[in-house]
Amino acid sequence: MAEFLQFTFSGLTVGAIYALVALGFTLIYNASDVINFAQGEFVMLGGMVTVFAAAAGIPLPLAALLAIAVAVTVGMLLHRLAIEPARGATAVTLIIITIGASILLRGLAATFFDKNFHSLPPLIRSEPWMVGGAALLPQSVVVLIGTAVIVAALWSFLTRTMTGKAMLATASNRLAARLVGINTSAIVGLSFMVSAAIGAIGGILAAPITLTNYDVGTLLALKAFAAAMLGGMGNPLGAVAGGLLLGLLEAFGAGYLSSQYKDAIAFIVILFVLFVRPQGLFGKIGVERV
Amino acid sequence: MLAVENLTSRYGRIEVLHGVSFNVNAGEIVTLVGANGAGKTTLLRAISGVQPISSGFIHFAGENIEIAPAHTRVTRGIAQVPEGRQIFAPLSVEDNLRLGAYARSDGDISTDLDGVYATFPLLFEKRRNQAGALSGGQQQMLAIGRALMARPKLMLLDEPSMGLAPILVDQIFAIIADFKQRGLTVLLVEQNAYAALAIADRGYVMETGRITMDGTGEALLHDDRVRSAFLGL
Numbered sequence: 100m101a102e103f104l105q106f107t108f109s110g111l112t113v114g115a116i117y118a119l120v121a122l123g124f125t126l127i128y129n130a131s132d133v134i135n136f137a138q139g140e141f142v143m144l145g146g147m148v149t150v151f152a153a154a155a156g157i158p159l160p161l162a163a164l165l166a167i168a169v170a171v172t173v174g175m176l177l178h179r180l181a182i183e184p185a186r187g188a189t190a191v192t193l194i195i196i197t198i199g200a201s202i203l204l205r206g207l208a209a210t211f212f213d214k215n216f217h218s219l220p221p222l223i224r225s226e227p228w229m230v231g232g233a234a235l236l237p238q239s240v241v242v243l244i245g246t247a248v249i250v251a252a253l254w255s256f257l258t259r260t261m262t263g264k265a266m267l268a269t270a271s272n273r274l275a276a277r278l279v280g281i282n283t284s285a286i287v288g289l290s291f292m293v294s295a296a297i298g299a300i301g302g303i304l305a306a307p308i309t310l311t312n313y314d315v316g317t318l319l320a321l322k323a324f325a326a327a328m329l330g331g332m333g334n335p336l337g338a339v340a341g342g343l344l345l346g347l348l349e350a351f352g353a354g355y356l357s358s359q360y361k362d363a364i365a366f367i368v369i370l371f372v373l374f375v376r377p378q379g380l381f382g383k384i385g386v387e388r389v
Numbered sequence: 390m391l392a393v394e395n396l397t398s399r400y401g402r403i404e405v406l407h408g409v410s411f412n413v414n415a416g417e418i419v420t421l422v423g424a425n426g427a428g429k430t431t432l433l434r435a436i437s438g439v440q441p442i443s444s445g446f447i448h449f450a451g452e453n454i455e456i457a458p459a460h461t462r463v464t465r466g467i468a469q470v471p472e473g474r475q476i477f478a479p480l481s482v483e484d485n486l487r488l489g490a491y492a493r494s495d496g497d498i499s500t501d502l503d504g505v506y507a508t509f510p511l512l513f514e515k516r517r518n519q520a521g522a523l524s525g526g527q528q529q530m531l532a533i534g535r536a537l538m539a540r541p542k543l544m545l546l547d548e549p550s551m552g553l554a555p556i557l558v559d560q561i562f563a564i565i566a567d568f569k570q571r572g573l574t575v576l577l578v579e580q581n582a583y584a585a586l587a588i589a590d591r592g593y594v595m596e597t598g599r600i601t602m603d604g605t606g607e608a609l610l611h612d613d614r615v616r617s618a619f620l621g622l
């Protein structure tokens with residue numbers, strides 16, 4: 100029982116980060132049909148910029164804000180310089196562009212920062228609480244609450260503001276969105292910026308637990324992609340559920356089978372979805388993207 | 390109000406508009422008829438700025454707009470009811486209408502909402518429903534209402550009667566005829582040439598990417614070539 104709880108705690112914590120990255124995937128995919136494999140680099144930037152800004156003497160909250168601002172700027176530039184000029188290119192071309200961007204960002208991070216692993220101090224305290232014999236890290240709770248707050252904030256942005264509705268409209272019918280006077284390329288740019296902010300916040304929240312380095316984005320992007328597919332590509336709530344589920348699968352797989360298989364689970368999930376349920380767990384076949 | 394000059398447009402290497410020229414005066418209803426594939430939809434999309442053009446000019450309200458981005462053309466006063474309705478299916482009926490006013494800078498859209506609901510009482514009843522759940526005729530009314538929300542000077546309508554039951558077709562044409570009373574200028578594309586020419590001040594006939602005939606609605610209705618080609622008479 101203690102073991103089960105322990106795996107659940109760690110699975111949900113990692114899963115929450117997958118969920119945030121998968122949510123970022125979904126936002127960009129819905130607005131532009133682009134699968135952004137540089138999504139993990141936003142998480143990396145969140146953690147790494149915070150670490151290095153804090154080391155330079157900037158107070159932690161400001162360092163975190165700076166990191167979010169850097170990620171948002173990178174997201175904007177990625178759209179402006181790489182995605183927008185390639186408008187009308189095939190999906191494969193766009194994927195290759197985002198993979199190229201992610202390699203570039205990783206290289207820049209390795210050069211500007213370093214290749215070591217870094218950590219951040221946890222937001223509240225570092226000694227775990229004991230729950231049913233299992234250790235629950237306070238920072239895990241912070242990650243989960245932070246994720247819930249981001250999901251709720253995004254939800255009210257999309258459903259309560261005109262800009263959010265314009266984003267949904269662009270996702271649902273780009274031609275009609277342009278015909279009602281929505282500047283759809285600005286909306287796609289905004290989706291890159293919002294995704295970058297979400298990823299960066301995830302990276303900052305996770306850094307005290309999972310450590311961060313220039314290369315954390317690579318595997319994270321693949322896993323979040325698996326999570327987004329598991330939940331049904333294009334479905335924001337599916338992305339969150341898929342992220343949490345993948346985190347749990349990994350934690351239980353590593354705990355009860357062998358930790359060797361942990362990273363393989365995401366790929367098994369991708370294969371499972373492709374062969375058994377291409378629309379994902381929560382997607383309907385041929386459903387309108389939201 | 391609208392003058393199109395020598396407009397050409399292509400899909401890849403295939404040119405589908407070969408130098409189209411025509412004009413619409415303020416306060417008119419102008420109908421554009423033509424067989425399937427003549428290029429009517431391409432022309433309306435080019436006017437709205439969502440279809441690239443390769444040469445030619447589009448003057449609207451005293452300005453050249455052929456290079457203006459699509460969203461700024463809505464701000465200038467051009468709204469379109471596109472072919473196939475193109476509503477925002479997952480959004481509510483009311484959100485669809487509100488998005489119709491997206492390009493407007495004046496905040497007060499509640500009067501316009503009331504106006505659309507007065508014209509289409511059914512939309513008021515279903516304002517909280519998902520737009521995708523509406524019937525075809527209701528979706529067409531939503532698409533028209535959404536375009537009205539932009540408070541346009543010029544309304545482009547692309548086959549608004551397509552696929553509708555006859556009783557709804559009459560209703561839609563009555564509503565379009567009524568736009569004139571509200572001071573709206575209308576460019577109407579239709580395959581239902583008889584009804585469309587009947588409410589039109591003037592009309593143009595389009596064949597394979599060219600304007601081949603023009604005249605008053607009345608004259609075209611009685612033209613032998615139009616009658617045999619489009620009216621099946």
Ligand SMILES: Nc1ncnc2c1ncn2[C@@H]1O[C@H](COP(=O)(O)OP(=O)(O)O)[C@@H](O)[C@H]1O
Binds near residue numbers: 400405426428429431
């Ligand atoms: N997306 C497209 N790609 C390639 N050709 C197209 C496309 N849309 C329309 N066409 C072609 O352009 C011509 C004009 O089409 P369209 O403007 O839709 O005509 P209409 O609205 O009068 O039926 C047709 O020959 C059609 O096949």
Ligand SMILES: [Mg+2]
Binds near residue numbers: 431472548
């Ligand atoms: Mg057409």
